[in-house]
Amino acid sequence: MKYLGFVVTAGPMPAEAVAEMNAGFPAYFAEMEARGVRLYGRELDQPDRGVTVRVRNGETLVADGPFAETKEFIGGFDVLDCADLDEAIEVESKSPVAKFLPFEVRPFRDGLRVAEPQAAAFDRQDDAAGLPYLLMAWASATPAEPLNEQAVRQESEAWRQQLEAGGGYILGGALGGPETATTLRFRDGETRLSDGPFLDLEEFITSIDVVSCADREQAVALAAAHPLARYYAIEARPFYGQAIHAQRLLEESQE
Amino acid sequence: MSTAPVQQAVEAAFRTEWGRVVATLIRRTGDWDLAEECAQDAFAEALRRWPADGIPQRPGAWLTTVAGHRAIDRLRRAARGAELLEQAGREAPPPETDEEAMPELFEQGDEIEDDRLRLIFTCCHPALPLEGRVALTLRTLAGLSTAEIARAFLVPEATMAKRLTRTKTKITAAKIPYRVPPAHLLAERTSGVLAVLYLLFNEGYAASSGTELIRASLGDEAIRLARALRQLMPDEPEATGVLALMLLHHSRRHARVGSDGELITLEEQDRRRWDQAEIGEGLQLLGSALRRQQPGPYQLQAAIAACHARADSPSSTDWPEIARLYALLEHQAPSPVVRLNRAVAVAMAGDFDAGLAIIDELSGDSRLERYYLLEATRADLLRRRGALAAAAAAYEIALPLAPSETERSYLRSRLDECRDSPRSRLPAPWPEVSSRLAGQGSRNRACALPEAILNRSAGSGTASKNCPTAAAPG
Numbered sequence: 161m162k163y164l165g166f167v168v169t170a171g172p173m174p175a176e177a178v179a180e181m182n183a184g185f186p187a188y189f190a191e192m193e194a195r196g197v198r199l200y201g202r203e204l205d206q207p208d209r210g211v212t213v214r215v216r217n218g219e220t221l222v223a224d225g226p227f228a229e230t231k232e233f234i235g236g237f238d239v240l241d242c243a244d245l246d247e248a249i250e251v252e253s254k255s256p257v258a259k260f261l262p263f264e265v266r267p268f269r270d271g272l273r274v275a276e277p278q279a280a281a282f283d284r285q286d287d288a289a290g291l292p293y294l295l296m297a298w299a300s301a302t303p304a305e306p307l308n309e310q311a312v313r314q315e316s317e318a319w320r321q322q323l324e325a326g327g328g329y330i331l332g333g334a335l336g337g338p339e340t341a342t343t344l345r346f347r348d349g350e351t352r353l354s355d356g357p358f359l360d361l362e363e364f365i366t367s368i369d370v371v372s373c374a375d376r377e378q379a380v381a382l383a384a385a386h387p388l389a390r391y392y393a394i395e396a397r398p399f400y401g402q403a404i405h406a407q408r409l410l411e412e413s414q415e
Numbered sequence: 416m417s418t419a420p421v422q423q424a425v426e427a428a429f430r431t432e433w434g435r436v437v438a439t440l441i442r443r444t445g446d447w448d449l450a451e452e453c454a455q456d457a458f459a460e461a462l463r464r465w466p467a468d469g470i471p472q473r474p475g476a477w478l479t480t481v482a483g484h485r486a487i488d489r490l491r492r493a494a495r496g497a498e499l500l501e502q503a504g505r506e507a508p509p510p511e512t513d514e515e516a517m518p519e520l521f522e523q524g525d526e527i528e529d530d531r532l533r534l535i536f537t538c539c540h541p542a543l544p545l546e547g548r549v550a551l552t553l554r555t556l557a558g559l560s561t562a563e564i565a566r567a568f569l570v571p572e573a574t575m576a577k578r579l580t581r582t583k584t585k586i587t588a589a590k591i592p593y594r595v596p597p598a599h600l601l602a603e604r605t606s607g608v609l610a611v612l613y614l615l616f617n618e619g620y621a622a623s624s625g626t627e628l629i630r631a632s633l634g635d636e637a638i639r640l641a642r643a644l645r646q647l648m649p650d651e652p653e654a655t656g657v658l659a660l661m662l663l664h665h666s667r668r669h670a671r672v673g674s675d676g677e678l679i680t681l682e683e684q685d686r687r688r689w690d691q692a693e694i695g696e697g698l699q700l701l702g703s704a705l706r707r708q709q710p711g712p713y714q715l716q717a718a719i720a721a722c723h724a725r726a727d728s729p730s731s732t733d734w735p736e737i738a739r740l741y742a743l744l745e746h747q748a749p750s751p752v753v754r755l756n757r758a759v760a761v762a763m764a765g766d767f768d769a770g771l772a773i774i775d776e777l778s779g780d781s782r783l784e785r786y787y788l789l790e791a792t793r794a795d796l797l798r799r800r801g802a803l804a805a806a807a808a809a810y811e812i813a814l815p816l817a818p819s820e821t822e823r824s825y826l827r828s829r830l831d832e833c834r835d836s837p838r839s840r841l842p843a844p845w846p847e848v849s850s851r852l853a854g855q856g857s858r859n860r861a862c863a864l865p866e867a868i869l870n871r872s873a874g875s876g877t878a879s880k881n882c883p884t885a886a887a888p889g
Contacts, residue, residue, distance in 0.1 A: 161590045244592040245542060246600070267589050339581050340588040342542040350603075355544040355585070 162199075162241055162272040163248040164335060164368060166264045167257055168358045169235035171206075177260050184256025197251050199274075200283040200331060201238035202399045204294060210397030211376065213383035216304060220384040227298045227395040228361055234296075235261070236399075237368070239272065239331065245342065253344055253351035263344045264358040267336040270313070274331045275324045282330045282370060287403040290372035292330060293379040295386060296395045299366035303391035315387040316367065323371060328382070332369030366392070370399075421465045428474040429458055433558035434643070436479050438530035441555075441593060444486050447583045451555065453489065457482035531556065532595050532647045535640075539608040540591050547582030548611050549618075554579055556643075557636045567618065567633050605648070609657045609713060612641050616661050634665055645700075655704035656714035662697035663720035666690040678821075682729045694724045715744040734764035751780045755792060767800045787816035791826060798833055807833040 173181075192198035207226035214221045226233060238255070242248040245265070252263045282292050316334065323329035341357040357364060367388065373379040376398075383394040398404055436457060440450035457478045471477035538552040550568070553559045559567075565575035585591065596604040619634025641658040648654045670684035701717045710718075719740045726732040741757035755777060762770025774793045783789045794809035810830040817823045 244590045246592055246596070249542070265589075269588075336588045340585055342589065353541040355542060355547070 161244065161248075162239065162268040162333070163245075164266050164268060165201075165238040165240055165248065165252045165255075166234045166266075166358070167236045167238075167255075168232050168262045168264060170232045173260060181256040181260065188254060188256055192251055192254075197240055197242050197247060199239045199241050200279055201236065202282065202285070202292070202401070203236040204234065205398045205400045205404055207233045207397065210395055211380055211383070213380055213386075213389055213394045213396060214304070214392075215384050215389040220380070220389075222380055226397070227296070227393050228359070228363065230359060230361070232359065234359075234365075237294075240265075249342065249344060249351070249353065253346070258344065258351065259346050262346075262358055264341055265344065266341045266357075269334040269336045272331060272333045273317075273320050273324070273329070275327075275329045278327070278330045278372060279370075282372075282399075285401045287399075287401050290328070290374055291379075291403055292370055292399045292401070293373050293382070293396050294399065295332075295369040295371060295379075295383050296365045296397070297367045297386065297388040298363045298393045298395060299388070300363040300392065305391060307391050312387055312391070319385065319387050320369065323382070328372050330370040330372055332367065332371075334367040335365060337366070338364040363392075418466055421462070421470065424465065424470045424474065425458060425461050428461065428478060429558055430639070432475040432478050433458075434531050434534065434556040435475055436482050437555050437558075438534035439479055440482055440486055442530050442533060443483065444490070445593070447555070447586065449486055449489060450482075453482040453485040454478070456485045529595065531643065533593050535608055535644065535647075536595055536604055537586065537591060537593050539604070539611045540586070541604070541607050542589065542591060543582055543585055544578075545611075545614075547578055547585075549615055550575060550578050551582045552611055552615070552640065553633075553636065557640060559636065605651060605653065606711075608644065609653055612637050612644065613657055613661070613713070615640070616664075634661070634668070637661060638665060652704040652707040652709050653711040653713050655700050656711060656717050659697045659700040659704060660713050660717035660720055662693045662700065663717055663724050666693035666697065666724065681723060686727065689724070697721065698724065710743065712744060712748045715740050715747065719744075732763070734760055738764045751777055751783050755783070755789060759792060759796070762796045762799075767796060770796055785816055787813045787818070787822070787826075789813075790816070794826075794829070794833075798829065803833045 189198070208224075210226055212223045212225065212227045214223075238252065240248050240251055242251060245267075248265050252258055252265060255263070257263075278289065281287075281289065313334070320329055320332065338357045341355075343354045343356065343358045345352050345354070369386070371379070371382050373382060379396045379398070383389060383396045386394045388394065433454060436454040437450050440453055441447055444450060460481050461474070461478060465471070535552065535556055538555060539548050543551070546568075550564050553564050553567075554561065561576050561579060562572050564579075565572040568575065570578075586593075595601075616634055616637035619632070619637055638658065638661050641654070641661055645651075645654045645658050666689050667681070667684060669690065670686065670688040671679055671681075673679050697717065698721055701714065701721055704714050705718070719737055722733050722737050722740070738757060738760035741753060741760050745753045745757055754773060758770045758773035758777070760770075761773065771793065774789065774796070777783055777789060790809045790813035794806045794813060797803075797806035797809060807830055810826055810833060814823060814826050814830065817826055
């Protein structure tokens with residue numbers, strides 16, 4: 161089964177922690193990739209670099225920043241392919257990050273769509289083809305208009321297919337609901353599990369899609385075209401990487 | 416054959432076989448709802464057929480076979496339904512079960528034992544919500560109906576039904592494996608199972624009027640499940656330990672509630688009303704567990720309960736031994752509440768200064784901030800020692816922190832005693848903190864009683880969720 165492991169962070173970490181994590185990554189990735197249980201993963205940029213998009217009455221509403229202003233936020237993810245939840249928990253709990261930050265593990269509801277070679281390039285942080293953005297659809301119990309789940313599900317698949325055909329899709333899919341989530345926290349030398357999502361909000365992320373964009377405008381346009389943008393909100397956030405890093409330097413030099 | 420003996424046989428089979436039938440069907444079909452429904456059908460069928468056909472020699476095998484047939488029927492029907500739907504050109508989920516695997520439903524043998532163990536480990540998986548673990552264990556293993564579980568936990572039946580569905584949904588949707596955990600997870604997951612069973616037992620002790628009978632039966636169910644677990648895990652001394660602990664506490668059930676339903680403290684209980692058969696069994700089980708020389712938190716708590724059980728009177732209690740056991744327990748499952756209990760035992764063993772010194776240390780522990788039993792315990796030890804003014808001052812701090820009126824009125828009467836009583840009227844040395852130990856109570860009460868907390872939190876970190884005082888330090 162395919163799982164998504166979100167890592168939850170509260171911002172920059174102490175240098176020693178970063179050094180310890182970095183030292184642990186090569187062996188961790190080598191083991192998990194050899195076992196075929198960890199497929200892809202990346203770190204996200206800061207939430208204030210993102211944008212939240214809604215479509216209401218045919219109009220695109222854009223707000224700077226994340227969907228939810230929370231102290232802790234999603235800092236990145238791993239896509240896993242595991243025999244069962246126990247294995248997914250094992251893989252995430254062995255991550256060098258897990259000692260410092262909690263994870264939330266959720267199954268992909270209807271499987272995972274992956275476009276290759278885009279996904280492989282995304283995983284190696286090769287962003288030559290475009291900036292990868294994560295589109296998170298935040299669902300709530302009260303959609304903006306009545307929603308036919310079956311129809312929206314088909315629409316979403318069609319949207320993904322179309323993007324993939326145009327080369328702009330990387331990976332993604334619908335997630336199991338919050339009732340399928342498990343949170344992992346490292347405490348007293350061991351991983352503790354609890355039921356439910358890490359962020360205790362009324363809204364929850366119902367699907368994720370990684371798409372490739374030329375720039376922020378295109379990310380907004382893709383988010384607005386997401387079938388769920390009419391009912392809920394789509395938070396679009398870039399992944400951290402060399403391209404972002406370069407852009408950041410450029411911005412700073414201009415300031 | 417007349418129906419009465421058949422009825423009895425079916426009821427007996429229900430108690431012993433329900434969990435096995437459900438457990439095997441889940442393994443074979445992977446479908447929890449289907450397994451429950453087919454098990455129900457099988458028992459209904461037994462009521463219909465056993466009067467004419469006679470009670471089978473192996474009721475469990477009969478029931479599993481019948482339930483298996485039912486499962487095949489239902490799955491075939493579902494598969495046909497899906498086919499018809501597909502023919503009609505509409506979307507339908509593919510049949511999930513490989514029919515080739517179906518004949519295995521009739522297999523009998525040792526595997527059935529393993530299935531119950533699979534079932535209990537899956538029901539008690541730490542990724543499930545705690546209340547869901549408890550409810551699902553009662554539903555699938557013990558065979559309680561949703562309505563019965565709802566009554567026991569004082570929630571509407573619809574709420575409980577939702578809770579059960581949600582828990583089963585998580586098992587399927589997040590793919591929690593149906594298995595006995597592998598070696599590297601076994602110890603941790605076993606303590607999770609023990610925590611759920613012990614939580615269940617403690618729930619059974621919340622004897623308030625009206626719910627008393629239902630709740631008492633939860634205690635019985637917990638003991639029954641613990642017996643089953645012990646059979647399934649004969650080499651796990653903590654499984655034996657938890658059963659011993661339950662029996663030793665259960666043995667006091669007739670003595671711990673007064674004629675008006677009020678709780679009677681251990682000190683004041685009529686020990687002649689303790690169930691000697693249960694004490695005997697508990698002591699024997701504890702002995703056999705301790706011989707394995709791996710004393711875990713449940714064995715240690717049972718050993719503490721055994722010290723009380725062995726004492727003919729409060730004054731003959733072996734407090735030095737209890738203090739030693741609490742020290743071991745604190746070493747294994749450190750918690751300020753265990754330490755508070757140790758302070759009581761140390762004081763009762765004769766060293767009041769040492770006991771009070773531990774309490775002084777604990778006063779700086781932010782986890783016990785606003786925990787009324789800290790001050791109530793200090794007050795009690797001071798009172799027993801004759802330092803009445805200091806005791807009264809401590810009671811005054813404890814009073815506004817006490818969570819319920821029962822507890823407040825108890826503290827008030829002690830406070831009045833300290834203010835008014837001449838020394839000669841002092842009670843025998845016996846602290847109420849320790850005397851009111853045994854796994855009592857509703858959640859609130861459990862939070863108020865040290866050993867109840869200790870019991871809940873000792874086995875696993877997850878079980879202590881119920882008790883913020885103990886579980887959410889700082």
